[in-house]
Amino acid sequence: MTPPAASDATRGAASARTTWSRPPIFFTTPAARYAFWFLIAAYLFWSSSTLNIDWVRTAQGLPRAGDMLARMVPPDFSRSGLLIRGVVESVQMAFAASFIGMILAIPLGLAAASNLAPRPVYLAARSLIVLSRTFHEVFIAIFFVKIVGFGPLAGLLTLIVASVSFISKMIAEDIENMNMGQIEAIRATGASFPKLLLYAVQPQVLPRYLGVCIYRLDANIRHSTVVGIVGAGGIGATLSASFKRYDYDFSLAILLTIIALVFIGEIFSTWLRSRLR
Amino acid sequence: MLEITDLVKEYPGGLRALRGVTLNVTEPQVVAVIGSSGAGKSTLIRCINRLVEPTSGSVKLGGQELTTLNRSDLRKARSHIGMIFQEYNLVERLTVMENVLSGRLGSVSLWRAFRRNYPPEDVANAFELLDRVGLTGRQDDRADALSGGQRQRVGIARALMQKPNLLLVDEPTASLDPKTSRQIMRLICELAHESGTPALVNIHDVALAQASADRVIALNDGNLIFDGAPGDLTPEVLNDIYGEEDWSATIRKDDDDAENAEPEAPAKQAKPPSRNGTVGK
Numbered sequence: 392m393t394p395p396a397a398s399d400a401t402r403g404a405a406s407a408r409t410t411w412s413r414p415p416i417f418f419t420t421p422a423a424r425y426a427f428w429f430l431i432a433a434y435l436f437w438s439s440s441t442l443n444i445d446w447v448r449t450a451q452g453l454p455r456a457g458d459m460l461a462r463m464v465p466p467d468f469s470r471s472g473l474l475i476r477g478v479v480e481s482v483q484m485a486f487a488a489s490f491i492g493m494i495l496a497i498p499l500g501l502a503a504a505s506n507l508a509p510r511p512v513y514l515a516a517r518s519l520i521v522l523s524r525t526f527h528e529v530f531i532a533i534f535f536v537k538i539v540g541f542g543p544l545a546g547l548l549t550l551i552v553a554s555v556s557f558i559s560k561m562i563a564e565d566i567e568n569m570n571m572g573q574i575e576a577i578r579a580t581g582a583s584f585p586k587l588l589l590y591a592v593q594p595q596v597l598p599r600y601l602g603v604c605i606y607r608l609d610a611n612i613r614h615s616t617v618v619g620i621v622g623a624g625g626i627g628a629t630l631s632a633s634f635k636r637y638d639y640d641f642s643l644a645i646l647l648t649i650i651a652l653v654f655i656g657e658i659f660s661t662w663l664r665s666r667l668r
Numbered sequence: 669m670l671e672i673t674d675l676v677k678e679y680p681g682g683l684r685a686l687r688g689v690t691l692n693v694t695e696p697q698v699v700a701v702i703g704s705s706g707a708g709k710s711t712l713i714r715c716i717n718r719l720v721e722p723t724s725g726s727v728k729l730g731g732q733e734l735t736t737l738n739r740s741d742l743r744k745a746r747s748h749i750g751m752i753f754q755e756y757n758l759v760e761r762l763t764v765m766e767n768v769l770s771g772r773l774g775s776v777s778l779w780r781a782f783r784r785n786y787p788p789e790d791v792a793n794a795f796e797l798l799d800r801v802g803l804t805g806r807q808d809d810r811a812d813a814l815s816g817g818q819r820q821r822v823g824i825a826r827a828l829m830q831k832p833n834l835l836l837v838d839e840p841t842a843s844l845d846p847k848t849s850r851q852i853m854r855l856i857c858e859l860a861h862e863s864g865t866p867a868l869v870n871i872h873d874v875a876l877a878q879a880s881a882d883r884v885i886a887l888n889d890g891n892l893i894f895d896g897a898p899g900d901l902t903p904e905v906l907n908d909i910y911g912e913e914d915w916s917a918t919i920r921k922d923d924d925d926a927e928n929a930e931p932e933a934p935a936k937q938a939k940p941p942s943r944n945g946t947v948g949k
Contacts, residue, residue, distance in 0.1 A: 576753060577770060579717055579746060580746065580747060581774025582773035586778055595761065
């Protein structure tokens with residue numbers, strides 16, 4: 392029947408303080424803070440003195456860059472057949488890779504969600520995702536060109552690998568952030584695992600999943616132009632060939648086409664995502 | 669109907685949430701479970717449908733031992749145990765109707781569940797329950813468009829869709845305002861009594877527990893320390909359950925409530941007269 396009075400006493404003693412500052416997070420003493428900034432400055436000085444930036448060569452490069460730019464204009468669209476064939480191939484690669492990727496990513500994403508998958512499955516799926524995300528698309532493309540030869544098939548396989556690992560990682564993270572109460576409620580009705588996926592997981596994850604897939608389609612359009620440079624088909628192959636032959640005016644035409652393509656992809660994906668809200 | 673014997677739950681890390689709880693519910697009654705936070709109330713009801721696996725002990729429902737069931741038999745058993753949650757736990761992006769029908773997930777095929785093609789009697793039952801909980805015409809609204817009280821009504825309808833032989837109710841009113849709390853609690857008790865379903869209701873509001881339950885049990889640190897009629901909750905008992913505190917305000921309010929709402933029920937198992945008021949909107 393006696394409410395504790397201890398808290399009142401502490402409150403009285405502390406009320407004399409009128410200043411407060413946030414407790415430090417990284418550096419507990421000012422000395423440590425100064426040492427940190429000193430080290431940063433020392434590193435910048437050291438790295439700039441060892442990089443051997445050759446200002447003479449940089450200066451000589453400038454007129455060459457001007458020469459190249461001068462030979463780029465006006466862009467040469469006369470070989471439009473080649474251009475269109477490359478663009479169509481790139482876009483086809485991007486669409487096919489996005490579609491196959493978004494389907495293959497579902498099982499992998501489920502397996503990589505720690506709150507749904509058993510521990511060994513989770514670890515296996517996560518390692519697979521980490522492994523395939525370790526290498527840049529261009530490396531994977533080189534790899535596939537060696538396996539299946541030059542051409543769009545290598546590019547397609549590259550983009551599929553990249554899409555699957557990206558989308559499945561996003562799904563897995565979204566699943567891990569789900570509201571577990573909804574899962575618990577559906578589980579409590581006696582629902583089996585597939586029904587749980589249908590009624591508790593899918594409704595929570597679907598909007599973001601579609602958003603990620605559309606983002607990936609947009610990214611695949613950009614990447615499909617790059618993988619061609621190492622021989623994996625698409626407009627990138629055409630671009631790389633034109634540079635090698637010093638056809639700079641044709642190069643500019645290709646670059647402008649790529650810019651237009653990426654813009655259209657961006658507009659399309661923004662429009663599609665706005666419809667998903 | 670429900671026999672819990674020596675139920676123990678020890679979480680990994682050594683926290684003993686239940687230390688040998690024995691409890692029998694032999695008739696359809698609303699049993700309020702009170703106790704301070706961390707006393708084991710949530711663990712107790714989750715150990716019954718094994719959303720939390722009990723460490724040892726026995727749980728029998730209608731004569732069937734639940735703790736040893738394999739996965740598919742457990743799913744079958746769960747499909748007859750309705751559950752209502754503090755945070756309602758509706759699937760927010762689904763419609764009210766889908767949420768109510770999800771109570772049938774244990775008994776329809778995957779394909780029918782996927783197509784939202786439920787048997788006509790289930791659909792009829794769902795519409796009836798929506799009327800009963802006061803949500804007539806709201807079947808196409810998305811669950812996240814409803815207010816807290818309305819969501820809990822959907823949660824109640826979902827649990828009753830299961831045609832449960834036991835209701836597990838976890839803090840149904842803790843996220844609601846006092847008036848809505850009372851309406852929701854009254855609705856749960858009415859429906860439990862109408863359908864002859866026993867209910868275990870975890871609840872923090874002692875006054876509300878006293879006013880609505882047929883029987884009150886109390887947990888303290890994983891032990892069952894009180895089991896009796898709502899009227900037996902004296903300040904001394906409450907001190908045992910929650911620790912020293914001034915209970916006069918809580919108790920006095922109960923007495924007022926009891927005088928207005930119902931004549932003092934003398935026997936602890938007596939079914940209270942159903943309150944005349946219909947469910948408020």
